[in-house]
């Protein structure tokens with residue numbers, strides 16, 4: 798009965814591996830990945846979308862959150878963004894933003910592929926670019942700007958920027 802034992806062992810292993818994989822996907826990944834682009838979430842940049850259905854969607858940066866809002870009209874009840882200076886969550890419309898600084902909340906998905914003659918070149922669309930950081934306090938945003946570059950945008954200006962990119 799050795800063959801049968803080996804077979805049962807293999808099936809058992811497959812079931813355990815499968816269950817582990819699904820548990821990982823179900824319980825580990827969602828807490829740590831952007832609900833919009835799939836990137837890893839870091840506390841200082843994370844945003845939260847509170848949906849009208851009662852669901853919560855965490856994103857890697859304010860840009861992803863605002864993209865989701867613009868592409869799912871009427872589904873988002875409110876958006877919270879992380880104050881870059883303290884990490885605390887504040888209402889998106891109360892924040893001042895720094896766009897295009899040298900601090901990128903999200904690493905680009907992939908390096909631009911090398912261009913080869915005769916090969917069609919695809920532009921990779923990256924919704925996290927240019928980087929967008931939120932600040933509760935405009936003075937803190939200006940201090941950050943002096944050190945890291947970029948431009949200060951109001952919430953209204955950010956909405957326009959996200960519409961275009």
Ligand SMILES: [Zn+2]
Nearest residue numbers: 831834857861
């Ligand atoms: Zn994202």
